Amino acid sequence: MVLSEEPSTRKRLRCPYHYWTYEVDGALCGTPYWDRTKGSAPDDATRDALALLPVRHTEWAGMVLVCLGEPERSADETLAPLRERWAPVDLERLHLAAEDRYEVDANWKLVVENFLDFYHLPFVHPQVGPAAAAPDIEDVVLADDILGGCYPRGAAGKAAKTETPLPIFGDVPAALRDRQDIFCLFPNALVFLEADWFQVIGFEPVAANRTVEHMAVFVDSSASGPEFADARKALTAVLFEVNDQDVPILERMQRGRSSPAADRNHLLPHWDQVTARFQVLVAAALEEG
Structure with a gap:
């Protein structure tokens, strides 16, 4: 039985089926009519055994990263390449500027492949x-499960600059202030980072032909006031517009992928190295079961 469908501030979770209750840490604290008598309860060992299962998780950069199994590495080890690369950026200063939810009639793997496809950007997203600027991106593989690219001189977000520029995340060196990083944290976290904004797309593959995206845009905490309202609005408008443009593209890709002829597709050696690595990751995960 699903215990909770919506965010809640309650101090306890109650199962709607038999009214067992749990502390927010998962401890079992209420079992009505345990032995068919009023006020009865299990012994301590049984109560402990019937607690909710713990889930490994960590909070970082506006995300809650969850592992439902036994990870081969800790979260610190997994995130170490990104933390090292982004060391000059103070991600403790994140302020949520805006968020949205997208229903996409496409398979989750197409969502990632589109995210990692830098070739389409100037044709689908003119902003x-x-x-001519499209080739100005470098493929970057930080780890087997962290892959993407980097615009050394910036890309998306240029159209969002206003008279009051957004402050940057801490003491970022001048040489990095125009850089934009675009990474997939395999399997389902997609992140963008510039010196003055950060974007996350986390997604749920709810069916073979349907994905739900959760998109959030963050700015520096010092940009949370009314004096930066126009800058925040301009930035988020551009970033949400880019995602809006991708939704119909993804749905057309899904329909095209349904054709047997799609198995004759080709990856381009000058553009699709990162996509190929993603496909290898998917194949390896499926092979492992």
Whole structure:
């Protein structure tokens, strides 16, 4: 039985089926009519055995990262390459500027492949810059499960600059202030980082042809006041517009992938190295069961 469908501030969780109750740490604290008598309860050992199962998780950069199994590495080890790369950026200063939810009629793997496809950007998203700027991206593989690319001189977000520029996340060196990083944390966290904004897309693969995306945009905490309202609005408008443009593209990709002819697709050696690595990750995960 699903215990909770919506966010809650209650101090306890109550199962709607038999009214067993749990502390928020998962400890079992209420079992009505345990032995068919009023006020009865299990002994301590049984109560402990019937607690909710713990879930390994960690909070970082506006996300809650969850592992439902036994991870081969700790969260610190998994995130170490990103933390090292982003060391000059103070992600403790994140302030949520806006968030949205998208229903996408496409398979989750197409969502990731589109995210890692830098070739389509100037043709589908003209606001990121002209086609001549498209080659100005470097493929970056930080770890087997952290892959993407980097615009050394920035890309998406240029159109969002206003008279009152957003403050940057801490003491970022001048050489990195125009850099934009775009990474997939395999399997389902997609992140963008510039010196003055951070974006996350976490998604749920709810069916073979349907994905729910949760998108959030963050700015520096010092940009939370009314004096930066126009800058926040301009930034989030551009970033949500880019995602809006991708939704119909993804749905057309899903319909196209349903054709047997789709198995004759080709990856381009000059553009699709990162996509190929993602496909290898998926194949390896499926092989492992």
